[in-house]
Amino acid sequence: MIELRHLRYFIAVAEDLNFRRAAERVHIDQTPLSRTVRDLEDQLGVQLFVRAPRKLHLTPAGLRLLQDARKIFIRIERTYRAVRETDARFRAPLRIGVADGIAQPKLSECMVRWREVAPEIPLELTEMRASELADALQREELDAGFSFGLPDDEALAQQPAWSYPVMALLPIGHELAGQSVLPIADVLAFPLLSCHAERQPGLLRQMQVIVDRYTSTPTLSGEACT
CATH class of the missing domain: 3.40.50 (Rossmann fold)
Structure with a gap:
């Protein structure tokens, strides 16, 4: 099976065209380096180098492998970098x-x-x-x-996270205070205290949607400060 070390050693020899210098470059002895390159040729079934006295040349197959092997290591390095960056993001x-x-x-x-x-x-x-x-x-x-909702914006995705029932806050002794369930139409018959337009715009929009179903002219007595 071809391993990364086969390709790494091959690239060193192909770039230096000298087994001694390539061995120094990858920090192994020349003999195991030469043996690994031979093993690579045997596995591929092709000759990668023309070995002449005092001279070494790449064959056409060797040139092609050199191009592809370099690309493989570039892709591996990109993968390493992407994984490290992903890990860093998830730790942030x-x-x-x-x-x-x-x-x-x-x-x-x-x-x-x-x-x-x-x-x-x-x-x-x-x-x-x-x-x-x-x-x-x-x-x-x-x-x-x-938030209670933001204005529609193509750059933002909004999804409901949870919901609550609408509650009416009434003074003690109010004629509707004793009822467990209040029709919204009955509540709208009385002046309302509105949400703060700047501090709670999302909640205000939600309440307006509910109110607009029953009346276009609700009576507002004021705006909450918080």
């Missing part, structure tokens, strides 16, 4: 951006699960606004992010 921290004030149990569960799956890879969590999250993802300063 996983950079996560968190926007829209998401600090929920589900996010904590995701972090715990990640520690179980890849304990050797650290996590870096950064809180930011949704607009900053989108910019950081496009600049590849983050690997992923969590």
Whole structure:
């Protein structure tokens, strides 16, 4: 079976056209080097060198093998480099951006699960606004992010991570407060407190989609500061 050492020794001899210099180059004695080249010729069934007194030439088959053998080692080196780079990437921290004030149990569960799956890879969590999250993802300063949704952008892929039921926050004593399930139409009959447009744009868009199904003119009493 042809091994990499056969090709490595062959390249040394083919480039130096001298067994003594080639042996020094690959740090072995001349005899085992010559024997390895002969073994390569036997396995291929061709003559790679024309051996004349004080002179060594490559045959056409030897020239072809030299070209292909060099390409093989170039590809091997590229593979080594790609594997090392991949390993380095997987050892780098996983950079996560968190926007829209998401600090929920589900996010904590995701972090715990990640520690179980890849304990050797650290996590870096950064809180930011949704607009900053989108910019950081496009600049590849983050690997992923969590928000209530970003504006549609071909450069970003958005996938649902989890969902929660819509909850109504009502003052104590409100006429709807005693009900376990509230029709959204009943809630919209009262003034609403809106999400902050800059701090929680994704959540605001989701709520607008729900509200628009029932009314085009909701009554807003104000905007939350956080």
